[in-house]
Amino acid sequence: MFRLIFLTCLFPLCIGNSIHGQILLDGDANKSVRVASGSTTTISLQDTSLADAAAVMVKQMQVENLFALPFTFEMEIPDDLSSHNTYTLSVRITKGVNLLYINDQQIRVDVSSKNPITQDIPVVRVSQDEIDTAKKVTSNDDAKQTSWPEMVGKEGSYAVQYIKEKTGLTNVFTIGQNSAMTMDYRQDRVRIPVDDNGIVSRTPIIA
Numbered sequence: 001m002f003r004l005i006f007l008t009c010l011f012p013l014c015i016g017n018s019i020h021g022q023i024l025l026d027g028d029a030n031k032s033v034r035v036a037s038g039s040t041t042t043i044s045l046q047d048t049s050l051a052d053a054a055a056v057m058v059k060q061m062q063v064e065n066l067f068a069l070p071f072t073f074e075m076e077i078p079d080d081l082s083s084h085n086t087y088t089l090s091v092r093i094t095k096g097v098n099l100l101y102i103n104d105q106q107i108r109v110d111v112s113s114k115n116p117i118t119q120d121i122p123v124v125r126v127s128q129d130e131i132d133t134a135k136k137v138t139s140n141d142d143a144k145q146t147s148w149p150e151m152v153g154k155e156g157s158y159a160v161q162y163i164k165e166k167t168g169l170t171n172v173f174t175i176g177q178n179s180a181m182t183m184d185y186r187q188d189r190v191r192i193p194v195d196d197n198g199i200v201s202r203t204p205i206i207a
Contacts, residue, residue, distance in 0.1 A: 017081075018116045019045070019109060020074040020180060022202070023091055025101070027122030029203045030149035034068050039095040041066045043121070045077055045109065049085040058087065066093065067185065068146045069101075069123070072207045074116075074180060083112040091121050099126045116180050147205040148190075156194040159204060163190050177201045 023041070025031040041063040046055040059077050081087065087109045093101035101123040109119055145167065151159040156174040163172045172190040185207060192204040 017079045017111070018074055018076050018180060019089070019119050020072070020116050021118050021120040023069060023071045023073060023093075023121050023123055025069045025123060025125070027120070029070055029120075030152075032068060032070065032147040032149070032203075032205070034146070035066045035093065036095050036100065037065060039066050039093055039100060040064055041071070042092045042094070043073060043075060044090045044092075045075065046088055046090065047085050048088045048106075055088075063185070065185075067187065068206070070147060070203060070205050072191065072205065073121075074182070077111075081111040085111075087111055089119060089121055091123050093123065102126055116178065118178060147203050149203045151192070151200045151204055152202065154200050156192055156198045156200055159192050159200050163192070163204060174198070174200075 022029065023043075025033055043061050043063075044057060045059045047058055048055045058081070059075060061073075061075050063071075063073070089103075089107040089109055091101070091103050092099060103121055104124050105122065107119065107121055109117060111117070148159070148163055151162065154162075160172050160174060164170065167190075169188055169190060171186070171188050172192070174192045174194045177193040177195055187206055190204055190206055192200055193202040195201045
């Protein structure tokens with residue numbers, strides 16, 4: 001019995017918090033671009049509490065072969081981070097030695113927020129040589145579309161049906177705007193973030 005109580009007390013300490021959101025070009029959820037194949041995306045959470053000292057790495061994750069922006073991410077972080085410290089997120093998207101995208105402003109994270117923490121990360125283009133900018137979608141090019149900003153403000157059920165008909169994809173579904181999401185990337189899946197009223201709150205993307 002004592003062992004059971006002991007394990008029960010320890011269990012909450014093993015559960016980490018999480019940050020999830022989107023990497024957005026120029027901070028605009030309606031901008032969609034293809035990212036050069038073979039690129040690497042590095043997302044870092046750092047403790048930047050001391051202005052005159054080097055940042056302390058808290059957690060870092062990498063995503064290989066990012067397909068397009070916007071991109072939805074989720075990062076598991078320790079649940080014992082101090083609310084008195086300053087934590088910031090940074091993103092670098094590279095291909096080989098070439099830096100393609102980076103965030104050019106400090107992205108602070110409120111670790112005292114309830115689980116999960118929602119934080120979008122705006123990035124800017126640094127190099128255009130290795131980037132294939134997404135073409136404007138026409139009526140004959142629907143199958144190539146990777147995001148649907150025109151669905152924001154629409155009923156979630158309508159957005160599901162619309163995207164299915166336009167793309168031929170079957171794995172299209174709504175998800176709560178604050179729900180945690182898996183990190184695996186699939187080109188045949190579209191997640192549609194909706195609010196409590198079932199209205200599309202952010203741009204649906206292939207992810």
